[in-house]
Amino acid sequence: MTSTAERTRVGKYDLGKTLGEGTFAKVKVAKHLDTGALVAIKILDKEKILKHRMVEQIKREISTMKLVKHPYVVQLLEVMASRTKIYIVLEYVTGGELFNKIAKQGRLSETEARKYFHQLIDAVDYCHSRQVFHRDLKPENLLLDAEGNLKISDFGLSALPQQFREDGLLHTTCGTPNYVAPEVIMDKGYSGATADMWSCGVILYVLMAGYLPFEEPTILALYKKIYRAQFSWPSWFSSGARKLISRILDPNPRTRITAAQIHENDWFKKGYNPAKFDREANVSLDDLDSIFNESTEHMIIEKKETKPVAMNAFELISLSQGLNLSSLFETKEGISA
Incomplete structure (x- = not known):
């Protein structure tokens, strides 16, 4: 089955259906262009974050997820930024809450x-x-x-x-x-x-x-x-x-x-099997400042394309109903220690 659709491409990802939307962010399912793997991308509006003085909070949330590379924690895969948006690429978890x-x-x-x-x-x-x-x-x-x-x-x-x-x-x-x-x-x-x-x-x-x-x-x-x-x-x-x-x-x-x-x-x-993973994995926080930097050196471009697309597994998942990932996109405001 084929159809004509407008696609939004961010870096090396094709954006699909919106999974949820909050005050400061929305989450979309996306497909990696090279591997075909599905991810969830949390999209934050830079202007809103700056207006509500949430820069340090967002940096803290990203730092936290980078630090905890564990099999039983939703994984942060990468962080990208354009002039107006921040894109947090997350592991796509399909089993619900x-x-x-x-x-x-x-x-x-x-x-x-x-x-x-x-x-x-x-x-x-x-x-x-x-x-x-x-x-x-x-x-x-x-x-x-x-x-x-x-x-x-x-x-x-x-x-x-x-x-x-x-x-x-x-x-x-x-x-x-x-x-x-x-x-x-x-x-x-x-x-x-x-x-x-x-x-x-x-x-x-x-x-x-x-x-x-x-x-x-x-x-x-x-x-x-x-x-x-x-x-x-x-x-x-x-x-x-x-x-x-x-x-x-x-x-x-x-x-x-x-x-x-x-x-x-x-x-x-009783029946306990500890998770097996690399506990000493190196973590870099060097890109945290760059996502709010005005320099265009590392910025990605969001572009829309209209083209015929095949209705494949990605399309079917994008059209599916009832998937609730609200816990990924609700960003708390005004939190301090």
Whole structure:
């Protein structure tokens, strides 16, 4: 089947269907002209970013994704810029959100929940080893690839070492209320690692229960329950799962279980296969300044072409409905440490 269509070409990519659109960005599926591989391209408007003073935030988000090259994290492939746009080329993840899987089928079996928890802890522990703290871990930010493996996305609220204050702690109250750690609510400073670990505990509970451990009609009532770690156990939780979750949802960050201790937990170790990848991969952040530079030396050109095209797999995917990658394109405004 052939048709005549207007194609937009950016660098070595053909842009396809818009997957989602936010205030400051849109995400399109795209095809690499040489390899035919599909990617997701996050397109940011330079003028809007400058107007809202978001340059450092965008640089931080790009830096974060470059630093965490892990099998269970959505991969940043490259960054390009034109006079008016920034193009962030990302791995194309087709399995949807873990949240939608739970919403559709309800709670997961303990075995399946443990598999996702293995992958989550693997990725989060690696992020922390690179001094990257996500700060908004929740099932909506956990995507699934075609093989059903976890992919952490949306590092828009993440923190890097330069955001720590003199006391060595973070001080921005951020994240999603139902998943946020008690010490973040208290606004007295917190460790990004222990706060992320709390969120992982809430996620494990949700995977196994099918609902949240902390849920109240008002924020004040919700925060009281979180502060006291006040929740109930579903009857089907095994004793091993209960013991582990109890140690993760410890309201005292000083005694809360660490990632290293989780790896030694008997319930966690069952069926665990650590991810295999190059942990020492070199990362270059040299191109971060160039994307906002007025020099035309490294700029790419966005051009439109009208030509007959064959209706192939790329076209069919571009026309498909219901693919939600909103977590890739919503950029948070006004976040600081």
